[in-house]
Structures are given as structure tokens and as C-alpha cells.
Amino acid sequence: MRVSINAYFLQQPFTGSGQYVRHLLPALARVEPALEAVPLLPSSPAEHPSTAPLASTGAQIVGLPGWLSHPDLRKVWWEQVSLTLASRGLAADVAHVPYFAPPLWTTRRLVVTIHDLIPLILPEYVTRPHVRVYNILAAVAARRAARIIADSHSTASDIEHRLGITADRIDVVPLAASPTMKPMPNGTGRQAIMQRLGLDRPFVFYIGGFDARKNVPSLLRAFHALPGDLRRHHVLAIAGEQPAHNPRLFPPLRPLTEALGLGSQVRFLGRVTEEEKQALYSAATLFVFPSVYEGFGLDPLEAMACGAPVLSSNLTSLPEVVRGGAALIDPTNHDAFTRELATLLDSPGRRLELRRLGSAVAATFSWDRTAVMTAEAYRQACESR
Numbered sequence: 001m002r003v004s005i006n007a008y009f010l011q012q013p014f015t016g017s018g019q020y021v022r023h024l025l026p027a028l029a030r031v032e033p034a035l036e037a038v039p040l041l042p043s044s045p046a047e048h049p050s051t052a053p054l055a056s057t058g059a060q061i062v063g064l065p066g067w068l069s070h071p072d073l074r075k076v077w078w079e080q081v082s083l084t085l086a087s088r089g090l091a092a093d094v095a096h097v098p099y100f101a102p103p104l105w106t107t108r109r110l111v112v113t114i115h116d117l118i119p120l121i122l123p124e125y126v127t128r129p130h131v132r133v134y135n136i137l138a139a140v141a142a143r144r145a146a147r148i149i150a151d152s153h154s155t156a157s158d159i160e161h162r163l164g165i166t167a168d169r170i171d172v173v174p175l176a177a178s179p180t181m182k183p184m185p186n187g188t189g190r191q192a193i194m195q196r197l198g199l200d201r202p203f204v205f206y207i208g209g210f211d212a213r214k215n216v217p218s219l220l221r222a223f224h225a226l227p228g229d230l231r232r233h234h235v236l237a238i239a240g241e242q243p244a245h246n247p248r249l250f251p252p253l254r255p256l257t258e259a260l261g262l263g264s265q266v267r268f269l270g271r272v273t274e275e276e277k278q279a280l281y282s283a284a285t286l287f288v289f290p291s292v293y294e295g296f297g298l299d300p301l302e303a304m305a306c307g308a309p310v311l312s313s314n315l316t317s318l319p320e321v322v323r324g325g326a327a328l329i330d331p332t333n334h335d336a337f338t339r340e341l342a343t344l345l346d347s348p349g350r351r352l353e354l355r356r357l358g359s360a361v362a363a364t365f366s367w368d369r370t371a372v373m374t375a376e377a378y379r380q381a382c383e384s385r
Helices: 016-031 052-057 071-089 129-142 153-163 188-196 216-224 228-232 254-259 274-283 298-305 318-322 334-345 348-362 367-383
Strands: 002-006 036-042 060-062 094-097 109-114 147-150 170-172 203-206 235-239 266-270 286-289 310-313 327-329
Touching: 002 016, 002 071, 016 036, 016 367, 036 071, 060 071, 071 094, 094 367, 109 129, 109 367, 129 153, 147 153, 147 367, 153 170, 170 367, 188 274, 203 216, 203 274, 216 235, 216 254, 216 334, 235 274, 274 298, 286 298, 286 334, 298 310, 298 318, 298 348, 310 318, 310 334, 318 327, 327 334, 334 348
Parallel strands: 002 036, 002 094, 036 060, 094 109, 109 147, 147 170, 203 235, 203 286, 235 266, 286 310, 310 327
Antiparallel strands: none
């Protein structure tokens, strides 16, 4: 079986779709050697500045018309025209679009991965009219797919209710943490990273984005409301680049931090490397994830894989991801959030138990398992009419 895969995000590893393709491709090669997966990339140097080295990895570079200069138009042309023609030229049995942008027309059996339906469920995330039209057309095209892959049962339910796609056409295929996400021993390497990041005492850690649904201001408020002695013994470490535009979609955190008088107790780390992230998970006193909507929730899974005790939101997909390996809270209930945060920071025994439970849960996820389940979705697509 030959499968063409839209690898548009392959060279954008900091995006969720980029991570998905980067992990799925080698896993498919390991567990399904008879399956020929061909990643396809557009040729635009502006969007993919270093596509040439990918030729040796099996990726095929597909040319786009030179008269298409606007990045948005190039992306749409790629998704709607070039990808379909390239898949037909390969005589692919299945075309896999690993994000919510399937073509309206294709001659191949189509498999679409939908990680979440944020643009349809949270309309404040759609700020431009043409993006709204794009999402409507993506929804129409998804309904024509042979199979839909959802990261979680929560997302599968959203797909059923929002897109009207029946459950028998949806395959729930969970993601997994990167194999590099494992406990980093407390040696000189980890200590050097902590020193470089300015973390010289116990810390609560957050990473996972700053858009409104991530609910990071509630974490700042809960940390501020901790009993004085408990708060003074900890700092709050927040990793990631905070966008400066659109404060409605990305609530600014630094002004809130100053208003709460937390300036000396919050460390904004900026973007961190994968090694630094592994060290932060491993060294954290507690990892906290207060998101109100996730299609899967990879960050708490990574934290558990690295041995961090986790306090997670109990909303949308998160309970099915952490599966009893984390403490759960309603992140919209400030008092309950603060109480559980204080309880965990003051309970070494409970944190040790969460480390054990979380590690066991994380071990049940793997990219090889994801690849096996994805290949089965391809086979079902081939059998569909």
C-alpha cells in the first residue's frame, strides 16, 4: 500500500502538526515496513527554507506555480491542487492529510487527522473572514473523507457533533510523548541547565502555549493565592515565547504578574530546547496544566513521561490522557485550584505517588502504537467505497 502524506508542517517542529508528522513517519517505517509512506512538501523557499536535505529522507518536493506569491494563497493551492495532483501522480492508494485542511476534490481515498476543532468550537480564534471561509470549506471536505483520525475520544465526540460524521468512520488514535522525554537524572547536566535558566529553588513548571484557552492567568492567580510560606519557598517557571500581538487571544502575563506582586517569584524562561524541556519536567516540584480545551494534551503526557507529578485540568480530553496518573482540578474554580495546588506542594508523599502513577500511564503510549493504529485506518480507507 502506498500512502501520500501532506508533510507541509514537517519543518515546523514547534507546531503540533509538525511534531505529529516527524514522529509518525519513522514509526510507520519501523512497524509497517510493507507500507510505502511518501511525505510530500511544497517547494516554496519562503515557507520551507531547507527542503533540499529532505530529499534523502524520502520526502518529495512538489513545485508550486511561480505566480503564486502570497503565502496564504500558496498554502491553499498546495492543499487543494498540488497535493491532489502529486498523490495521483504517485498512484497513491491513500492520501493522508495530517491536519484540518483536506482537499475538496481528490481521486485518492482520503484520511484526515483532526487534532481538535478549535476554529469551530472557539470562534474567537478566527479573527479574519477568509479564515472563517477556509474552516467552513475544511469541514465540508472532511465530511467526504473515507476515514477520520482523532487524537482522543473527546475530539471524536466533537467531530461527530460539529461535523456530523458518524462514529463508524472515526478512528481514535492517541499520540505519544517523544522517546527523548524520559527522566533526566539529577546530575551535573541537569544542574547546569537549571543554573543557566536561573532556577535555584523548588519550582512549579508550566509549558504549553499562551492563547486564551490555555488559561495561564488562572495559574498566576492560584500561585499568588498560596499561603505565604509555601509561595516563598517556590518559584513559578513559565516556558515558551509569548506573542505580543492580539492581547484578546493572548492575554499578556507580565502586567498581571506585576499587578499580583509576583515579579520576583515568576521566571519567564522564553523558548526552551528539547533538552531543557526534559530537564525542566524532570526537576519540577510540580507540573501544572490549567487548559480549558485540548484535543489531546501532549504537555502533561510529556511531563509524566519525565517523572514529573502533574496537576491537570479535568476538562475535554485531559482526563482520558492522564488516566489517573495526575491530580485533576476544575481550572475555572479559583478556590479549588488554589487548594489543590497548595495541598500538592505541601505533600511530598502525594507527589511521589503521582510520579509513580504518571510514569506508568505515560509508558502505555508510544509512537509505534500510534503508527500501527494509523496504518489500520489506511487499510480501512482502502476497503471503503
